[in-house]
Structures are given as structure tokens and as C-alpha cells.
Amino acid sequence: MLFESSRIYFRKITTGDAELYDAWRNNIEVMRYTNPSLDLYSTEETIAFVEQVILGSHAAKSYIIVDKTEDIPIGITSLINIDYKNRNAECIIDIGETDYWGKGYGAEALTLLLDYAFSEMNLHRVSLRVFSFNERAIHLYKKIGFQQEGSSRECLFRDGTWHDIIHMGLLQREYMKPVKS
Template structure:
């Protein structure tokens, strides 16, 4: 378990599918992070969470707000490539009341610390929808660099949008966050 002043990360378990199911079926929560806006059955969500929890190339964590102990989101490293020391980061803050309270910053900070200092990764990357300006600002603040984009790769609300690719390298993380 990892923690800072605001949150605690605990390992994702197969029992977390019930909590994640509510977030996964909330269109407002998923519209900025999921390429597929769909409704999922409880069984489909259980299979999804079980897959993440059991993969050797993924590390999934539930974000708990320390003040209340409430589960408020999920942050994961997926597609971990141990040979090339790279992984993709994904995050969802599922409790809308917690948006704008620093939960994302705290979670990204902890997952980067884990990625670079425990897993000894060299690179962490992510994909973010071009209209998700709040997330892009967060990632820039955390030291992520724009690498490129998948042009008009997402159709949402009657318009085409780019998917922006960003990454941070271990030496960039060390320059910005390790004292």
C-alpha cells in the first residue's frame, strides 16, 4: 500500500468490481477517459477487473481518500514491458464529488514514484483525449511531455477528436520530483 497526505493506494482485488461497476457505467465519468461509452453488465465488469488484477503485466490500484476511507478512483500501470522498462498509465476518478480536489495529482504522483523507484521503469506513457484539457494540464504539471497524437481517432458528441500521447522518463521525473 502506498500513501501520501491525501490518498492511499491499495492493490486492486477481484472484489472491487462492484465499486468500479458504478463508475464504469457513469457516462459523465467515462466520457473523458474511455473510448467506448457503453453500459456494462455486472458480470462484464467483474471479468474486466479480474483480468487487470490477475495480469502479470499490469498493476492496478484503488484510490482511497484518506479522510473518509472512501474508494474514489482507480489508477493502473498496464502493458508493462519489463524488457524495455515501459508502461502505460491509466486513471479514473469515479466519484464526481472528488473532482478538482487534487486526487488525480496525488494518484499520479504515487504511481510514478512506484513505477520509477520500485519497478525501475524507464518510461511511463499515457493517452488522453484532446478535449480533456484539465487532465492534459495535470499531466504537464507532473512532467509529462507531448509525444504526438492519433489524429481524429475518437468520435465523440458528433465530432472527431485527437488522442494525445504523452510520456515522462525516469530522469525527467528525478529532475522534477526527487530531491
């Protein structure tokens, strides 16, 4: 199956997922690594965000990451700002359930998403942004093949210190290298 690996599967996000997403979106430990503002959101704001931004965009595809063993949602992953003409998109991944951090679920989910982006959608390039202090994520992205393309220097103030936002990209030909026999 296209959106399934040994431990996880994807399912399309629905408006019914707004409450779940609201819990992740308002968990400071989770958002510390993905949300520049660290704002807290009301349930109504999250519902509006899910309906208008996630589900209402023709330039985005978003999926809930589900642990197959427990059949529980553990995160969200998306392709956003999809540019069909130039075959580019930006990817986002959030493992919202902190018990699943550091256990390879992010790598598994990102691999499924990239397989879809490059093999099924035939995208040429996928990019992402990551906070410079998120060393675990940067290591994962480099291991998968993303290359640093630049940074927005000292544009994030977190914990009393300025941090960069690192811009990374991966080309289809870099990801889909032929297997040597």
C-alpha cells in the same frame, strides 16, 4: 509508506471491488473522459474484466485510490502493458467519484504511482493517452512533466465532433531531477 500521501492511500484491487468499479465504469460522466466507446457494461462483464484483464495480467498493477479522511474508494490507477525488459509501462488514472474532481486528488494519485514506477520498479519510461478535449488532464500531465509525443488524429467521435487522442510520455530522468540546494 510507499502508497500513501497526506490525503490518499492505494490498496490493491480485488475481485470484491468489481461492483464498485462497475458503478464507475457505467457512469457516463466519468467514462466520457476515458472510454472511447462509452458502452455500458453488465455487472458480469465488469466482474470478468476485473478478473481477467485487471487481476489476471502479469503486465499490470492496479490500485484503488482511497480517501484517507473518509476511508472511501474514490478511483482507480494502474500501470498496464508493463514491459520489464525495456522498462516501459502505460499509466491510467480514473477518479470515479465526481465529487473529488478538480481538488488535486488525481495529481496526488499520479504522483504516488510515478514515484513507485520510477523509484521502486526502476522503469525508464511511462506513457499515457488522453482525449484532446480533456484539457484539465492535459494541463496536469504537462505540469508533472509529461511531454506530448504525438497524436492519433480525429480517431474519437464524441458529442458530434472528431477529437484526437494525444500520446504523452515521461522519462525517469525527467521525473527524478535532482533537487538543487
